Amino acid sequence: MVHGYKGVKFQNWARTYGCCPEMYYQPTSVEEVREVLALARQQNKRVKVVGGGHSPSDIACTDGFMIHMGKMNRVLQVDTEKKQVTVEAGILLSDLHPQLGKHGLALSNLGAVSDVTAGGVIGSGTHNTGIKHGILPTLVVALTLLTADGTILECSESSNAEVFQAARVHLGCLGVILTITLQCVPQFHLQEISFPSTLDEVLDNLDSHLKKSEYFRFLWFPHSENVSVIYQDHTNKPPSSSANWFWDYAIGFYLLEFLLWISSFLPGLVGWINRFFFWLLFTRKRESSNLSHEIFTYECRFKQHVQDWAIPREKTKEALLELKAVLETHPKMVAHFPVEVRFTRGDDILLSPCFQRDSCYMNIIMYRPYGKDIPRLDYWLAYETIMKKVGGRPHWAKAHNCTRKDFEKMYPAFSKFCAIREKLDPTGMFLNAYLEKVFY
Numbered sequence: 001m002v003h004g005y006k007g008v009k010f011q012n013w014a015r016t017y018g019c020c021p022e023m024y025y026q027p028t029s030v031e032e033v034r035e036v037l038a039l040a041r042q043q044n045k046r047v048k049v050v051g052g053g054h055s056p057s058d059i060a061c062t063d064g065f066m067i068h069m070g071k072m073n074r075v076l077q078v079d080t081e082k083k084q085v086t087v088e089a090g091i092l093l094s095d096l097h098p099q100l101g102k103h104g105l106a107l108s109n110l111g112a113v114s115d116v117t118a119g120g121v122i123g124s125g126t127h128n129t130g131i132k133h134g135i136l137p138t139l140v141v142a143l144t145l146l147t148a149d150g151t152i153l154e155c156s157e158s159s160n161a162e163v164f165q166a167a168r169v170h171l172g173c174l175g176v177i178l179t180i181t182l183q184c185v186p187q188f189h190l191q192e193i194s195f196p197s198t199l200d201e202v203l204d205n206l207d208s209h210l211k212k213s214e215y216f217r218f219l220w221f222p223h224s225e226n227v228s229v230i231y232q233d234h235t236n237k238p239p240s241s242s243a244n245w246f247w248d249y250a251i252g253f254y255l256l257e258f259l260l261w262i263s264s265f266l267p268g269l270v271g272w273i274n275r276f277f278f279w280l281l282f283t284r285k286r287e288s289s290n291l292s293h294e295i296f297t298y299e300c301r302f303k304q305h306v307q308d309w310a311i312p313r314e315k316t317k318e319a320l321l322e323l324k325a326v327l328e329t330h331p332k333m334v335a336h337f338p339v340e341v342r343f344t345r346g347d348d349i350l351l352s353p354c355f356q357r358d359s360c361y362m363n364i365i366m367y368r369p370y371g372k373d374i375p376r377l378d379y380w381l382a383y384e385t386i387m388k389k390v391g392g393r394p395h396w397a398k399a400h401n402c403t404r405k406d407f408e409k410m411y412p413a414f415s416k417f418c419a420i421r422e423k424l425d426p427t428g429m430f431l432n433a434y435l436e437k438v439f440y
Contacts (some may be wrong), residue, residue: 014303017058021066028071033305049176051120055397056306059434065212075099081272083184089119089177097293105184110296124397125169128215129342131210137168142181158422166420169351173430190295191235195285195293198225203317218219219338223271227280236288242286245299270334305397309392310353316360319390325384333378336367350413403437419427
């Protein structure tokens with residue numbers, strides 16, 4: 001018999017959203033998950049599955065039953081010939097990396113954070129950068145899904161293909177993902193090189209940057225022309241690091257947090273802070289190399305509000321220059337650094353922000369120094385307006401103000417996804433307040 005807990009408070013990593021589910025479950029087996037769904041059906045309760053809790057939105061919140069998959073975290077099978085691994089959906093990627101390493105395997109791409117579950121990564125469409133690489137759900141070759149009525153569906157290109165096309169970015173609304181099979185590659189090392197540039201240079205030579213480096217991204221420092229270009233590429237060099245506690249922590253963390261806190265009283269300081277930190281930390285060329293997952297992931301420093309939209313790749317220049325112009329014409333509007341710009345290959349997953357088009361992700365950020373909120377709504381709105389104008393689609397796990405009307409315009413396959421969802425979950429067991437805005 002599965003045991004549930006009352007009075008558990010759930011909070012996301014950024015502490016921007018929280019909830020108090022009526023019951024909180026940590027099942028250890030498929031049978032126990034089934035029991036929770038049976039109870040939910042009897043008592044007419046809603047169910048929300050939560051992974052690492054890293055989403056900076058309320059996508060994981062519920063006042064019904066919450067299922068935390070952390071105890072269903074085993075590696076079930078490694079097929080070294082096909083280079084594929086099958087895992088339970090609750091495994092953290094940070095725990096998966098060393099297990100894959102034992103078999104000489106790795107994932108070809110990763111998001112910035114590895115304290116996320118395999119099921120959560122595909123739930124929200126986690127991405128990184130690399131125009132030859134899709135979002136992380138494109139690495140999924142098969143999955144099993146437990147639906148609201150207790151049926152288990154095996155999904156892949158060859159069985160339940162339509163559900164598979166939907167479930168690789170599932171938003172937690174199709175059922176409970178139990179297992180996932182991921183396509184891996186042989187273990188590899190990456191070299192990261194970062195160097196300073198200007199916004200005009202990068203935007204004018206975007207195609208050549210994209211060709212030059214497999215995992216190219218850049219950071220723009222708002223209220224300035226400054227850009228830090230980051231190349232990550234396969235290497236045989238031994239591990240080496242340019243990291244330094246004093247610069248990365250004493251300066252890049254503690255001093256930055258203090259100055260951003262001061263800027264909450266003197267907003268005019270933000271432009272100066274952005275330029276000062278670029279000068280301090282980003283004007284020299286830096287190089288490091290290590291195992292791929294060590295280079296892909298980095299610390300997100302302190303709590304933050306984030307928006308991250310995918311726009312058609314060819315709109316990158318137009319959108320960034322417009323955002324820069326808005327900040328210049330509204331001097332009271334402040335924007336923290338960096339605006340992180342990444343690139344991703346198009347795919348055929350129904351609710352993938354990169355559905356049928358190569359995309360540029362433009363991630364904006366407002367930090368919360370010592371937990372304090374800094375006014376951001378003008379900046380947020382200006383950014384969203386530009387993103388919508390150029391045909392953008394918001395990252396599912398991050399803040400946005402879109403509703404069903406917007407998604408119907410953004411996603412050619414939106415109605416197809418809705419039909420699959422309604423068939424798998426006719427009573428809306430897996431909905432919550434966030435998803436109601438998406439579907440109703």
